Amino acid sequence: MGLESRLESPFLTTTVDAVINWGRKYSLWPMPFGTACCAIEFMGVVSNRYDVSRFGAELVRFSPRQADLLLVMGTITQKMAPVLKQIYDQMPDPKWVVSMGACASSGGFYDNYSVVQGIDELIPVDVYVAGCPPRPENVIGAIVKIQEKISREKAADWR
Amino acid sequence: MEQAEISRKVQARFGERIVSAGSFAGQHWVIVRPADLVEVLHFLRDDPELDMNLLTDVGGVDYQGFPDEPDWRFEIAYQLQSLKQNYRFRVKCAVTDDTVRVPSVWQSWRTANWMEREIFDQFGIGFDGHPNLRRILNHDDFEGHPLRKDYPINKRQKLARPAEHLLTDDPEWA
Numbered sequence: 001m002g003l004e005s006r007l008e009s010p011f012l013t014t015t016v017d018a019v020i021n022w023g024r025k026y027s028l029w030p031m032p033f034g035t036a037c038c039a040i041e042f043m044g045v046v047s048n049r050y051d052v053s054r055f056g057a058e059l060v061r062f063s064p065r066q067a068d069l070l071l072v073m074g075t076i077t078q079k080m081a082p083v084l085k086q087i088y089d090q091m092p093d094p095k096w097v098v099s100m101g102a103c104a105s106s107g108g109f110y111d112n113y114s115v116v117q118g119i120d121e122l123i124p125v126d127v128y129v130a131g132c133p134p135r136p137e138n139v140i141g142a143i144v145k146i147q148e149k150i151s152r153e154k155a156a157d158w159r
Numbered sequence: 160m161e162q163a164e165i166s167r168k169v170q171a172r173f174g175e176r177i178v179s180a181g182s183f184a185g186q187h188w189v190i191v192r193p194a195d196l197v198e199v200l201h202f203l204r205d206d207p208e209l210d211m212n213l214l215t216d217v218g219g220v221d222y223q224g225f226p227d228e229p230d231w232r233f234e235i236a237y238q239l240q241s242l243k244q245n246y247r248f249r250v251k252c253a254v255t256d257d258t259v260r261v262p263s264v265w266q267s268w269r270t271a272n273w274m275e276r277e278i279f280d281q282f283g284i285g286f287d288g289h290p291n292l293r294r295i296l297n298h299d300d301f302e303g304h305p306l307r308k309d310y311p312i313n314k315r316q317k318l319a320r321p322a323e324h325l326l327t328d329d330p331e332w333a
Contacts, residue, residue, distance in 0.1 A: 078297075078298060078315075078316065078317055078318050079296075079297065079298040079318060081317070081318055082318055112305075112312075113297075113305040113310070113314060113315065113316065114296070114297065114305070117315070
């Protein structure tokens with residue numbers, strides 16, 4: 001051990017970024033924006049068989065003002081687009097976005113007049129999850145990817 | 160009563176005013192002009208033997224470019240059902256083009272209110288006497304009518320307005 005072993009009282013040295021990121025990545029509060037069948041799959045992610053609370057992201061908030069992880073699960077129509085944008089804008093920084101499934105990521109097979117061809121036309125996306133709908137393991141994989149991304153961040157990057 | 164019998168009964172009652180009658184897979188229909196539509200529908204509803212008290216659906220069809228293109232461009236199909244007798248029957252209204260206005264039947268079946276709005280939204284057919292003929296599925300800034308055959312399949316129309324008018328409690332938007 002380094003500095004700690006030379007002093008009497010027990011403590012650890014680390015960086016502010018490491019502590020903040022450690023706290024953030026294991027206490028993600030998801031805001032589920034479920035508009036289609038992917039939201040049903042998300043129920044599987046949260047409930048006991050797959051249990052996303054093992055990754056610290058089980059506290060689903062239905063108010064964007066209390067959430068820092070936006071899960072967009074399902075088809076976003078042009079009419080719904082401003083609502084999604086508003087929900088994203090209402091979330092406090094720092095915030096991350098997962099685009100779950102084919103529809104949210106690319107419009108899916110709804111290549112038509114009414115559907116947004118991928119939510120990245122509207123808001124920044126951190127992780128895209130493939131599948132129609134994705135399996136719960138994939139969604140947990142996306143949350144782990146978000147955690148990896150958080151651990152690489154600098155606290156000063158978020159204003 | 161078989162659907163064929165209902166069809167014969169309607170044809171006997173209205174004669175020349177029925178444009179044509181047909182059937183497919185045991186389902187029968189009659190085609191009428193907009194001027195006769197309300198009378199035919201009311202006959203099906205008010206006849207004690209038929210008693211078609213439920214309008215299950217109203218849908219539109221655009222026949223532009225159809226192999227057997229009829230003399231009219233659009234059809235509006237009214238799906239009627241009698242809950243008491245368990246009869247079903249279909250009445251189609253031949254609409255020559257989008258300048259023709261079709262009488263609204265929302266006063267007879269309240270369900271017609273939103274269904275007629277949907278047809279107006281998707282096909283651009285106007286309904287006379289409708290209390291609130293606005294778009295219902297597409298956003299209000301949408302231009303054109305997407306279920307028409309001449310609507311460009313790749314055309315995209317984005318809603319650029321903020322969401323306030325969608326999230327409001329104002330009954331005007333409810």
